[in-house]
Amino acid sequence: MTSPRPTTGTSLREQLWSPVQNSTLWLGWWLHGLLSADEVIDAFTEVQGPAHALSIDAASGDPFDGEYSGRPTSLVDLLRAVRTVTADAPVAVSARPLVGLVLAGPGDVPALPAGTRGAAAVTASGAGIIVADEDPGVLHVLVPQLVDRSLVLWTWYRTEGQPPAPILTSPGDADRMLTEATVQAASMIEDLGLPPIMHRAPRLMVGELSDYFGLPGLPAGVSPRASKLMARADVVASVIEVTRTSAAGASLDPQLLPLTRAVRTARTTAVDHAMRELLR
Incomplete structure (x- = not known):
């Protein structure tokens, strides 16, 4: 085929x-x-x-x-x-x-x-x-x-x-993966020293991107655990995006790309968990 x-x-x-x-x-x-x-x-x-x-x-x-x-x-x-x-x-x-x-x-x-x-x-x-x-x-x-x-x-x-x-990942395991990814990514962005052309604080940029990733909404009744996992994925995704747009972004790809896997795992796990929770 x-x-x-x-x-x-x-x-x-x-x-x-x-x-x-x-x-x-x-x-x-x-x-x-x-x-x-x-x-x-x-x-x-x-x-x-x-x-x-x-x-x-x-x-x-x-x-x-x-x-x-x-x-x-x-x-x-x-x-x-x-x-x-x-x-x-x-x-x-x-x-x-x-x-x-x-x-x-x-x-x-x-x-x-x-x-x-x-x-x-x-x-x-x-x-x-x-x-x-x-x-x-x-x-x-x-x-x-x-x-x-x-x-x-x-x-x-x-x-x-x-x-x-x-790969059977529970919401708890996916959340722990994201927590570790958040700590690593946040540490990198704080240590970057963004170029002068970026007048806004990195944390503000992360917040704005989190709004972008998080829109539009989900159907009513999605389990709180799944919603929280997707929201955490939005934050980590935003940090990665901001980090890569900095002057040092391209050089950090070896560190950043594994973090994207944690984001994808969180999203697929959250959707799977939300769908199964409908039947409980």
């Missing part, structure tokens, strides 16, 4: 925060009947953008027999497709959540079957939404791409095979 060729690189900011994190939770809340279709559509347009289209990657297998091919599609089609493949998927705390967040970055391969087009697409873009299937050997992944700064094109990939063994 051939893989799609990555089109553009993913910036560090996109690696540290993606609206896909929030969209995954809105989609999950809707699948579990906690939101109306209008509410999830409003959330997607606020989180990702006003216009959406769905494209099925036929080369990886079309589970819809051409239903969404050859005609204009919309966010309503995306929701219908997700509902279709998850209709008979197992729903239990111990089962795979109906939807999940998948991230990729330096040193991190996506939690998808190796060598598949879906895995290659997430590696190129940095983020996607995993959608469960009745068949435990099948996963679907939705990968967004911004087209002409106005349209979010969601490409649907069907993956078959054994995904990498999951």
Whole structure:
């Protein structure tokens, strides 16, 4: 099976925060009947953008027999497709959540079957939404791409095979990883000695970026533990971003890149925990 060729690189900011994190939770809340279709559509347009289209990657297998091919599609089609493949998927705390967040970055391969087009697409873009299937050997992944700064094109990939063994990280372990990352990153930024062109204090810049990463909001009822973990990830991501924009930023990549892994782990763990908490 051939893989799609990555089109553009993913910036560090996109690696540290993606609206896909929030969209995954809105989609999950809707699948579990906690939101109306209008509410999830409003959330997607606020989180990702006003216009959406769905494209099925036929080369990886079309589970819809051409239903969404050859005609204009919309966010309503995306929701219908997700509902279709998850209709008979197992729903239990111990089962795979109906939807999940998948991230990729330096040193991190996506939690998808190796060598598949879906895995290659997430590696190129940095983020996607995993959608469960009745068949435990099948996963679907939705990968967004911004087209002409106005349209979010969601490409649907069907993956078959054994995904990498999951690294089971509890929210507590992920939070400890972030705490250690926060201490390291904060220490680096304090010792940098930012150039005179930066008139604002680093801590103020971190606060402003934290606001950027943290917007827009999450659906009501996300577990406090998951919300706290994502908020901590926002702060660490902001510190990394500020550090890299300093004069010494590029030289600190060997120290900073491992911290980005802690951010990604926190985000995927938080989404997984929030989805499982819905069933308790």
